[in-house]
Amino acid sequence: MELLLVGIGTGAPGHVTLEAVRALREAALVLVPRKGEGKEDLAHLRHAILRDAGAEAKVVEFDYPVRDPALPYQERVARWHDAIADRWIDAIARACDGAGAPDGPVALLVWGDPGLYDSTLRIARRLSPAPKVRVIPGVTALQALTSAHAIPFNSVNGAVQVTTGRRLRDHGWPEGASTVIVMLDGECSFQALDVPGLQIWWGAYLGMPEQILDHGPLPEAGPRIVARRAEARAAHGWIMDTYLLRVGDGF
Known part of the structure; x- marks a missing residue:
């Protein structure tokens, strides 16, 4: 077969x-x-x-x-x-x-x-x-996310790590990474991070008519994302989302 x-x-x-x-x-x-x-x-x-x-x-x-x-x-x-x-x-x-x-x-x-x-x-x-x-x-969700926000996948000469919400919660910010992209995170694990200057680019239902995007400094955008994610999941019954974290303006 x-x-x-x-x-x-x-x-x-x-x-x-x-x-x-x-x-x-x-x-x-x-x-x-x-x-x-x-x-x-x-x-x-x-x-x-x-x-x-x-x-x-x-x-x-x-x-x-x-x-x-x-x-x-x-x-x-x-x-x-x-x-x-x-x-x-x-x-x-x-x-x-x-x-x-x-x-x-x-x-x-x-x-x-x-x-x-x-x-x-x-x-x-x-x-x-x-x-x-x-x-x-x-x-991939990674391509769809960075395209939706019109940002590059990596910073200049910077390392990228793709990981899960579970690993981010358990191990924190990966050593040596300048960009971290998180998948399979149903608990908004970015809330546990304390990294100065960290920005987040988040997207749900990427590519669909229901697409939702948010970004900004993590202390400001994080609470918005948590609330919007909960509202969207309640409205649709399901959600698929991912996010990128980086120190700096995205470039």
């Missing part, structure tokens, strides 16, 4: 590359996750991308499993990945009526890029027999 992992950007239909369109047209089957009540937009967007691409593949939806918060973090994630792989296998079997692999590639539409803080490649390694995996890169 060939498995296509297709990066679809961060919500803007224009993020879908011509290579991604060709891959979606090749697919015989597309798996679309349902991520729970209030998050239907994420499935609807994937269906819209398939329509715009002219894909004629059979589409099968599957429900995402829930992580067990009682488990230690690493075990919790590993078991969650195992459960997702099982859902993929079940969805493929349902699509084929028990007849084995589909007559052509199986595709998954991956938010952002399959290679950056996304677990789809790790989940694919759990399938047996191992599929042939082809990755189609997508626009």
Whole structure:
């Protein structure tokens, strides 16, 4: 079986590359996750991308499993990945009526890029027999964020570190970094930082009509971002956001 992992950007239909369109047209089957009540937009967007691409593949939806918060973090994630792989296998079997692999590639539409803080490649390694995996890169949240704010990704000759909210909370500002970009942060971990002159550039729903941006000195912009993030999540039922931290004006 060939498995296509297709990066679809961060919500803007224009993020879908011509290579991604060709891959979606090749697919015989597309798996679309349902991520729970209030998050239907994420499935609807994937269906819209398939329509715009002219894909004629059979589409099968599957429900995402829930992580067990009682488990230690690493075990919790590993078991969650195992459960997702099982859902993929079940969805493929349902699509084929028990007849084995589909007559052509199986595709998954991956938010952002399959290679950056996304677990789809790790989940694919759990399938047996191992599929042939082809990755189609997508626009990342990092690219979408810096483009939306019209700032460069790095300062001149400066080191960039991409990290998670969990690591920022646990370890603070990374040594030697002049720019830090934070992903997967549901707790606004920038609130724990005390770095003089630190500025923040934040964005949610990047590329979508609902896009929200804010930036400024962290002591001033931080409380605004916390409030706006909470309001947006309550309004939409979900949120995807990221932010960049840098000492200086962004350049």
